[in-house]
Amino acid sequence: MLAIDVHDLRKQFKVQKNREGLTGALKDLFKREYNEITAVKDISFQIPQGEICGYIGENGAGKSTTIKMLTGILVPTSGHIKVNGYVPFKEREKFVKEIGVVFGQRSQLWWDIGVIESFQLLRKVYRVPEAEFRKRLDELVERLQLGELLNRPVRKLSLGQRMRCELVASLLHNPSILFLDEPTIGLDIVVKTEIRDFLMKINREQGTTILLTTHDLQDIEALCSRVVMLDDGRIIYDGGLDELKSRWSKGREIHFQFAEPPQLDDLRQLTEGLGVTWTQENELVAAMFLPHAVNVSDALARVVGGGGSIRDIKIVETNTDEIVREIYQSGSASSEATRKLGHVAANAGTAGQAATGGKKESADNE
């Protein structure tokens, strides 16, 4: 059985139009006018059990709306969804036991009570037997080093501590699918790394399927073998991360901060023949741009060995938004999208055999 099976999924929102001025407001009182926004436009994708898949796209692309439909919070306008064999918005009670959800920007823990009490409440909500709960809690607390936090109220936790507690909360009932919406947003690199390692482990050891929404390409690099990219409600890419990066991101940028103002010509000479380009960022910082084919350590060695006194070196990482933006700017998105959509459609065709019968479940907006 597929973990997630989505066919022709669409979500439209009705948004009230506000007419201008007093007469407009009066007219609105008597006869409301509405605009329709289509946030998700007939998308199809399938995720097998045990996969970690990144779900990316610019702000407003429709990621959260998809996740809300997949977790049963929103009812689709049309299309089919099955998550672990359930139609999320229809079979909620049974279905929620199968999934864990973490929205980085929102908490599922109660603010004023101790963390452990929130966990106990969730145990009751999910009807987890006490012995099983204890065993799981001990394991998760040890892994995420939450021991001394358990009795503190959530409002007194740092963001990193809270996020680790949110993860435990989402996993207490041992779900087989985890939905993570920006789980590392605002965290420092140490906590981000801890969380990524933890997610890798639960995926490897327990086969947990993970759908991850993020703007942080490092999250994707650390965790995902596959990426589904959304733009304006449509899937424009579904495939491996490496292919996406080599195809769409032009390369890496390294910033060197010098003790004395650097001479770009000298730097160009040092790296001659490598195919890198140099620009001046500010008085003391020069930026080296390396296309993918260039070996990073070769280029670094040449600059470092060049004799200038370097104060700091920073590798500037591309984030997912930049890749998405580059796709549009390169102007080749449409042909690529067509090719990829063809690929997606082909996949949907095969997976379609596993999908439920032909009846179309559709519902009104919430």
Ligand SMILES: Nc1ncnc2c1ncn2[C@@H]1O[C@H](COP(=O)(O)OP(=O)(O)OP(=O)(O)O)[C@@H](O)[C@H]1O
């Ligand atoms: N409840 C709603 N009512 C009306 N429009 C909505 C609603 N929820 C989302 N939208 C609209 O649907 C579109 C997609 O929004 P969505 O939140 O799914 O994007 P997103 O990809 O998750 O963006 P972000 O990265 O900013 O979270 C946006 O144009 C948004 O304004």
